[in-house]
Amino acid sequence: MAPYDENQIDADDLVIRRINPQQHVVWDENRGCRRISSKVFSPSSGRNDGMSVDIEQLMLSVGVDPRHYVTTPVFMGSVAFSAGAARALGLLVGYDPIPKNPYHGEVWGGCRPNRFSRRQKKGLTEASRWYVELDGVDIV
Amino acid sequence: MRNRAQATTAFQGGIRGYEPTVDPISSIFPPQTRVRVGVPRSKWIIDLKDRFDEITSLPRGWDGYDGRPVTFNTAQFAANLIERLFIAGVPTPNVVPGTDGTVQIEWHRNQYDIELDVLGPYEIVAFRRDQRTGDEQELELQTDFTALVGWIDGLSAEQQQEARSM
Amino acid sequence: MQRPHDLPDFSNPPLDEVVLGVQFAPVPKYSSVASREVWGLFKNAFPIVEEHLLLSPQFETFGGANPLPDLSSFLEQPPVGTRLWFLSQDLNHLIQFQPDRFITNWRRTANPLPYPRFETIADSFEKNLLLLAEHFKAAFNYQVEINQAEVTYINLIPVGEFAEAGRWFSICNSGSGDVEAIRNNFVQVVTDGGGKPYARFVTEIESVFLLPARKKAFKMSLAFKGKPEASDIPSAIEFLRDGRERIVKQFCDITTAEAHESWGRRA
Numbered sequence: 001m002a003p004y005d006e007n008q009i010d011a012d013d014l015v016i017r018r019i020n021p022q023q024h025v026v027w028d029e030n031r032g033c034r035r036i037s038s039k040v041f042s043p044s045s046g047r048n049d050g051m052s053v054d055i056e057q058l059m060l061s062v063g064v065d066p067r068h069y070v071t072t073p074v075f076m077g078s079v080a081f082s083a084g085a086a087r088a089l090g091l092l093v094g095y096d097p098i099p100k101n102p103y104h105g106e107v108w109g110g111c112r113p114n115r116f117s118r119r120q121k122k123g124l125t126e127a128s129r130w131y132v133e134l135d136g137v138d139i140v
Numbered sequence: 141m142r143n144r145a146q147a148t149t150a151f152q153g154g155i156r157g158y159e160p161t162v163d164p165i166s167s168i169f170p171p172q173t174r175v176r177v178g179v180p181r182s183k184w185i186i187d188l189k190d191r192f193d194e195i196t197s198l199p200r201g202w203d204g205y206d207g208r209p210v211t212f213n214t215a216q217f218a219a220n221l222i223e224r225l226f227i228a229g230v231p232t233p234n235v236v237p238g239t240d241g242t243v244q245i246e247w248h249r250n251q252y253d254i255e256l257d258v259l260g261p262y263e264i265v266a267f268r269r270d271q272r273t274g275d276e277q278e279l280e281l282q283t284d285f286t287a288l289v290g291w292i293d294g295l296s297a298e299q300q301q302e303a304r305s306m
Numbered sequence: 307m308q309r310p311h312d313l314p315d316f317s318n319p320p321l322d323e324v325v326l327g328v329q330f331a332p333v334p335k336y337s338s339v340a341s342r343e344v345w346g347l348f349k350n351a352f353p354i355v356e357e358h359l360l361l362s363p364q365f366e367t368f369g370g371a372n373p374l375p376d377l378s379s380f381l382e383q384p385p386v387g388t389r390l391w392f393l394s395q396d397l398n399h400l401i402q403f404q405p406d407r408f409i410t411n412w413r414r415t416a417n418p419l420p421y422p423r424f425e426t427i428a429d430s431f432e433k434n435l436l437l438l439a440e441h442f443k444a445a446f447n448y449q450v451e452i453n454q455a456e457v458t459y460i461n462l463i464p465v466g467e468f469a470e471a472g473r474w475f476s477i478c479n480s481g482s483g484d485v486e487a488i489r490n491n492f493v494q495v496v497t498d499g500g501g502k503p504y505a506r507f508v509t510e511i512e513s514v515f516l517l518p519a520r521k522k523a524f525k526m527s528l529a530f531k532g533k534p535e536a537s538d539i540p541s542a543i544e545f546l547r548d549g550r551e552r553i554v555k556q557f558c559d560i561t562t563a564e565a566h567e568s569w570g571r572r573a
Contacts, residue, residue: 023198023202044240045240052239070204076204118267192381213363220365227371260331284369284502288370
């Protein structure tokens with residue numbers, strides 16, 4: 001999917017990013033906690049690739065329980081941020097349905113779709129809240 | 141330890157014109173290939189062996205989307221980088237796979253956050269933040285990691301002790 | 307390619323093998339099924355095929371206190387595949403191919419013939435590499451991105467006794483006693499005009515026994531390897547050309563005048 005910004009995704013709509021507890025969590029000795037790595041908020045490096053997400057509104061509109069959907073078939077944690085928060089960082093948020101996930105979306109970088117700046121990664125971290133919380137893990 | 145093709149030079153094939161006088165440290169003569177003893181590995185690499193095996197064999201979709209395992213070449217390059225930067229007394233880093241075959245090496249210690257995003261061989265985006273001052277540095281590196289040596293040194297116990305005494 | 311006019315030259319150098327090679331980002335979606343088409347590019351001149359184990363990736367990086375170790379056995383599950391050798395009928399010429407490497411070897415040992423000279427080997431290597439690149443573009447929509455290149459000269463110097471090392475090498479002096487074996491390696495970091503490291507020069511001298519008669523000899527290997535300035539083929543060829551000149555100069559520097567005379571130094 002070529003990068004674009006979907007105007008049917010409202011600013012307040014939640015964008016969900018899944019967190020693999022075995023792969024995405026690191027030890028932070030500075031803060032004395034386990035926390036999500038910044039690598040989570042990275043797009044894929046393919047030319048038009050972005051960062052995969054799930055669009056909550058799409059699930060709600062067809063009566064799918066988002067929290068159930070993003071924790072199956074394998075349990076994962078997830079965080080969510082508003083589409084408006086992503087856009088405020090210069091990112092694009094769009095639909096990208098795929099056969100295995102009709103609620104799939106992408107967040108793309110503005111200038112470089114497949115690279116987020118440090119400011120953008122930090123901004124996404126700060127805008128994120130637990131959607132399906134992982135016990136004992138901070139978002140930071 | 142797997143018995144794989146290794147060479148004293150990068151590309152030399154199995155030349156069958158001679159044999160060495162001493163026990164070869166390289167196994168260049170199949171099928172009498174000897175297991176290579178190799179140079180001693182750092183504690184980091186020893187600690188991370190299982191982790192590297194894990195991230196290079198992650199199943200497709202491991203991230204809940206279309207995530208791929210870390211590519212062999214990127215993992216090899218990252219392991220080389222780790223070995224090159226090893227300093228005794230600095231804890232083993234965290235290693236985090238990306239969705240696209242990349243990998244990030246990171247420490248959060250001594251009031252520093254250091255993240256080395258290995259996007260592929262010879263393609264590293266290195267970031268360091270000093271929590272005390274808020275200063276941030278970002279470097280794009282290919283072959284020369286001299287700048288990172290000082291960063292890693294800042295994570296050592298001695299540096300931690302010095303910071304505490306200030 | 308023209309030989310530099312001021313480069314030392316020998317009528318009968320002890321050269322046994324010349325290796326030119328490049329490493330590139332692995333071809334996406336390549337599988338061993340496609341190897342037949344690759345062989346098809348070269349099979350007229352290289353009709354014999356052998357299979358060998360994959361070579362591990364090589365990276366010349368700098369900085370840090372530790373030498374770059376061999377990590378080829380580090381991962382329990384390395385990539386699946388084989389390295390293919392395409393050999394000429396006389397066995398003197400060889401192409402090595404795997405999804406991230408392309409290498410050409412000239413070897414004297416198989417069938418003693420005059421050394422064809424670097425320029426001939428390099429021209430042929432470049433031609434074949436371009437063929438391969440065109441094939442990858444057409445078949446996989448993949449542009450070759452070279453990230454490592456190497457040129458290696460391997461010399462075999464027959465001797466009566468290993469104690470003769472000082473006669474041949476200006477950097478070896480084994481003293482007056484009997485010598486059972488010799489091994490001498492050193493690595494030099496090569497920097498560019500701005501002082502930035504970009505390659506390594508590896509010199510290895512070791513005592514060997516020539517087969518089948520087990521005659522004593524010294525093997526001297528001179529290797530120049532690193533990341534070319536850019537990822538395209540012309541940059542790689544320029545890197546190899548530069549490496550060859552350094553190798554010839556090092557060869558002269560670390561061998562003796564007596565050795566040069568015996569090898570017919572012309573310039």
